[in-house]
Amino acid sequence: xxxxxxxxxxxxxxxxxxxxxxxxxxxxxxxxxxxxxxxxxxxxxxxxxxxxxxxxxxxxxxxxxxxxxxxxxxxxxxxxxxxxxxxxxxxxxxxxxxxxxxxxxxxxxxxxxxx
Amino acid sequence: xxxxxxxxxxxxxxxxxxxxxxxxxxxxxxxxxxxxxxxxxxxxxxxxxxxxxxxxxxxxxxxxxxxxxxxxxxxxxxxxxxxxxxxxxxxxxxxxxxxxxxxxxxxxxxxxx
Numbered sequence: 001x002x003x004x005x006x007x008x009x010x011x012x013x014x015x016x017x018x019x020x021x022x023x024x025x026x027x028x029x030x031x032x033x034x035x036x037x038x039x040x041x042x043x044x045x046x047x048x049x050x051x052x053x054x055x056x057x058x059x060x061x062x063x064x065x066x067x068x069x070x071x072x073x074x075x076x077x078x079x080x081x082x083x084x085x086x087x088x089x090x091x092x093x094x095x096x097x098x099x100x101x102x103x104x105x106x107x108x109x110x111x112x113x114x115x
Numbered sequence: 116x117x118x119x120x121x122x123x124x125x126x127x128x129x130x131x132x133x134x135x136x137x138x139x140x141x142x143x144x145x146x147x148x149x150x151x152x153x154x155x156x157x158x159x160x161x162x163x164x165x166x167x168x169x170x171x172x173x174x175x176x177x178x179x180x181x182x183x184x185x186x187x188x189x190x191x192x193x194x195x196x197x198x199x200x201x202x203x204x205x206x207x208x209x210x211x212x213x214x215x216x217x218x219x220x221x222x223x224x225x226x227x228x
Contacts, residue, residue, distance in 0.1 A: 004160070040221070041220050041221075042119075042206065042218040042219050042220045042221060043206075043218040045215070045216075090160075090161065092161075097214055098214070099214065100148075100149050100210030100211060100212075100213075100214040100215065101149050101166070101168050103163045103166070104153075104216060106161040106162065107160055108159070108160045
């Protein structure tokens with residue numbers, strides 16, 4: 001089996017700071033995703049990447065940038081952290097983009113707090 | 116748009132009791148969406164519990180079952196006898212024609228010994 005590794009596990013930032021979250025997968029999956037989850041809420045899609053060097057905006061892309069440097073890695077940047085922001089960011093991968101039947105495989109998450 | 120609504124938690128049940136977590140969906144982009152239940156156990160990442168891609172079919176895993184009901188647009192999660200180890204957060208999800216997955220808000224299940 002494979003694994004998705006997110007770093008860091010916890011991220012504390014200052015208002016206005018640029019913050020980067022990283023994700024690595026060894027499934028050899030084509031497609032990767034970044035979701036945001038606020039407390040007690042479902043997952044909202046920020047960015048996804050169908051394949052290496054591809055980037056697609058999700059429903060919540062404003063305030064974020066993403067980069068798919070290579071097939072196995074997908075990073076997310078919070079361009080300007082908002083004061084008192086607290087959320088968990090989840091990275092996921094799936095075999096490819098061609099079917100919504102595909103299972104998503106998730107990392108453990110990065111918990112963000114902004115002071 | 117496409118969306119999923121599920122039982123608001125927390126849901127508390129005693130060990131060996133039966134469980135049902137309701138999930139209803141709204142799909143405007145596709146007549147027969149793919150339906151999923153994902154689960155997050157304490158200290159672990161979100162993972163697939165079961166999925167059903169054909170209306171009228173039932174999926175099962177780890178003693179849980181869910182039936183894809185096109186008439187009532189529902190995909191309720193059931194288990195006849197829960198265990199303490201089933202304590203987790205359960206998410207209903209829908210896959211649409213644009214290969215997007217939409218998640219519900221999650222239902223925390225607490226199983227008392």
